[in-house]
Amino acid sequence: LGGGGEPGGLSSWISGGPPEATCWQEAGGGGLRGGIFSHNPTSVQLGCSRIRVSAGLASLCVLAPCPDPALRGRLLPPLPGWLQPALPRPAMLSLPALCMGTLARRGILGTASMRAAHGHSGHVATQEDMSVPRYYDKRSFPLPDVPFHAQLGTEQKALKEKEKGSWKQLSNEEKVALYRLKFNQTFAEINRPSNEWKTVLGGIFIFFSFTGLIVWWQRVYVFPPKPRSLTDEWKAQQVKRMLDMRMNPIQGFSAKWDYDKNEWKK
Amino acid sequence: MAHPLQLGFQDAMSPIMEELLHFHDHTLMIVFMISAMVLYIIMLMMTTKLTYTNTMNAQEVEMIWTILPAIVLITIALPSLRVLYLMDEINNPHLTIKAIGHQWYWTYEYTDYDNLEFDSYMIPTQDLPNGYFRLLEVDHRMMMPMESPIRMLISAEDVLHSWAVPSLGVKTDAVPGRLNQTTFIVTRPGVFYGQCSEICGANHSFMPIVVESLPLQHFENWSTMSS
Numbered sequence: 001l002g003g004g005g006e007p008g009g010l011s012s013w014i015s016g017g018p019p020e021a022t023c024w025q026e027a028g029g030g031g032l033r034g035g036i037f038s039h040n041p042t043s044v045q046l047g048c049s050r051i052r053v054s055a056g057l058a059s060l061c062v063l064a065p066c067p068d069p070a071l072r073g074r075l076l077p078p079l080p081g082w083l084q085p086a087l088p089r090p091a092m093l094s095l096p097a098l099c100m101g102t103l104a105r106r107g108i109l110g111t112a113s114m115r116a117a118h119g120h121s122g123h124v125a126t127q128e129d130m131s132v133p134r135y136y137d138k139r140s141f142p143l144p145d146v147p148f149h150a151q152l153g154t155e156q157k158a159l160k161e162k163e164k165g166s167w168k169q170l171s172n173e174e175k176v177a178l179y180r181l182k183f184n185q186t187f188a189e190i191n192r193p194s195n196e197w198k199t200v201l202g203g204i205f206i207f208f209s210f211t212g213l214i215v216w217w218q219r220v221y222v223f224p225p226k227p228r229s230l231t232d233e234w235k236a237q238q239v240k241r242m243l244d245m246r247m248n249p250i251q252g253f254s255a256k257w258d259y260d261k262n263e264w265k266k
Numbered sequence: 267m268a269h270p271l272q273l274g275f276q277d278a279m280s281p282i283m284e285e286l287l288h289f290h291d292h293t294l295m296i297v298f299m300i301s302a303m304v305l306y307i308i309m310l311m312m313t314t315k316l317t318y319t320n321t322m323n324a325q326e327v328e329m330i331w332t333i334l335p336a337i338v339l340i341t342i343a344l345p346s347l348r349v350l351y352l353m354d355e356i357n358n359p360h361l362t363i364k365a366i367g368h369q370w371y372w373t374y375e376y377t378d379y380d381n382l383e384f385d386s387y388m389i390p391t392q393d394l395p396n397g398y399f400r401l402l403e404v405d406h407r408m409m410m411p412m413e414s415p416i417r418m419l420i421s422a423e424d425v426l427h428s429w430a431v432p433s434l435g436v437k438t439d440a441v442p443g444r445l446n447q448t449t450f451i452v453t454r455p456g457v458f459y460g461q462c463s464e465i466c467g468a469n470h471s472f473m474p475i476v477v478e479s480l481p482l483q484h485f486e487n488w489s490t491m492s493s
Contacts, residue, residue: 140319227391229400237397242269245457248277248433253269255277 137185147182156181267399267459268432276433279458279479280450283435285349293342300338357449359417363410367420367427367440367462370469374408380493388472402459407476411485412452420446425467431460431477439464452479 108114115124128134133145152160156177162170163178170178179186228234246254258265268276278284364375368385376382389403410416420429422440430437438448452458460475480488 139317142317227400229391229394234396238399241397241399242267247267247456248269249454250277252272252277 135184137183137190139187139190142187144183148184149181152181267402278435279433279452279454279456280435281453282349282353282450283433285352286435289345289349292345296338296342357415357451359449360414361411362417362419363408364419364421365408365429365440365475367422367424367429367466367473369424369467370462370473372404372408372427372429372473372475373423374406376489376493380489382489382493384492386476388474399459401472402461402474402476404474404476407457407478409478409480409485409488410452411482412455412479414482415449415451418448418450420448426464427466427473428463429460429475430463431458431475433458434477436460437463452477455479455481 135144135146135148138144149156159174159178159181162174167175229238243254243257243259249255256265257263275283275287275290278287361376362378364373364377366373366375371388372386374384374386384406386404386406386408388401389398389405391400394400394403418429418436418438420438420440421444422442424442426442427440428437429440434450434452436448436450438446440446456479458477458479460477462470462473462475464470466473
């Protein structure tokens with residue numbers, strides 16, 4: 001990369017014309033060409049106004065003011081060789097874009113080309129082919145479309161041949177082996193209970209108790225004093241008044257009072 | 267009035283309220299039966315050992331659980347409509363009383379014979395004599411003769427209110443600019459409490475209604491004394 005004076009080599013990555021300033025030509029060396037990367041930020045921007053960003057990298061751009069003033073005027077270090085063919089070089093020379101370079105490199109590692117380079121053939125998660133019959137353990141669908149072990153070894157094939165005969169010849173272990181060939185789990189294993197209910201119930205109780213603590217705190221620190229009609233004396237007088245006024249005398253309140261004996265009915 | 271922690275209705279003091287009580291008993295029984303059946307079915311479904319879930323056709327049971335609810339609904343609707351039309355019966359009222367809702371008190375007007383009119387404010391808790399009912403007592407109760415059909419004309423002076431007395435089975439909205447009519451008969455003497463039933467501002471909870479029904483002679487005495 002770099003190599004003296006090859007602006008043309010860069011133009012393949014840049015949708016604009018050749019860069020007006022080949023700012024990174026002498027990246028490894030100490031000397032910088034001209035005053036482009038002087039500490040005067042404006043001159044950098046003016047010098048690179050004709051460079052346009054390749055489309056793929058534009059999505060990684062964070063066009064924010066440069067967060068790190070120390071990055072101003074610094075070169076992007078050269079990319080290692082094994083990274084070069086997969087990636088367009090960030091070709092921006094404007095000030096925010098230069099600082100963005102450090103951020104862009106984080107997103108770069110997630111691109112499809114990176115995953116391919118690492119041997120995942122583009123997929124990070126495994127994907128099932130849903131267009132062919134597949135095996136599953138399901139309580140409501142007891143007989144899956146395909147057996148659990150589709151490819152059988154020699155002894156297993158021999159066992160399957162034996163299965164074609166009378167089943168009385170099969171020993172218990174052979175029957176179990178045949179079952180395990182066809183199915184992954186028994187019904188007992190599929191329907192096995194879990195301990196989830198304990199977690200759920202425990203969580204419920206924890207939240208109830210926490211709420212109870214809050215309510216208790218409210219009663220002590222928030223609630224105003226009770227109205228004076230809630231004292232026992234007032235309530236007794238109120239009951240007497242309700243009975244005197246014959247409130248709900250048919251089936252309700254006063255119906256439960258024995259007016260002759262002056263007591264509640266038994 | 268209701269006693270503390272009361273769940274059911276207050277005793278009926280008018281024939282319409284009696285009808286409503288019976289209708290409620292009937293409907294609630296149906297509701298309890300349906301709920302019990304649903305709970306039972308849920309319990310069955312949670313504890314079954316059967317695992318087949320791919321039933322496609324169930325014509326017979328679908329017929330049953332469509333027809334049966336329709337019958338249940340008709341069983342509820344017929345008594346409901348009966349009570350509804352009973353409420354609208356013409357009953358030739360002996361007296362007309364107007365109740366006007368204000369923020370936050372009621373005005374009662376007896377204008378058939380004399381021009382009797384008074385306001386009914388709630389008695390504040392601090393002024394309440396011992397043993398009286400907090401937030402329910404008023405300074406001037408609405409008096410009325412018992413065993414006489416009464417016509418009430420309910421209206422409001424400012425915002426929406428609602429004139430409600432549960433033991434008489436009455437709740438009528440008080441709409442400003444409108445007269446809503448309701449009629450009832452009180453079968454027993456006594457004092458009946460209610461509260462404003464339409465949100466009307468800060469003191470909506472503090473404008474109760476108290477109706478006192480008297481034998482006709484006593485009512486006439488009161489009416490003469492008051493006007």
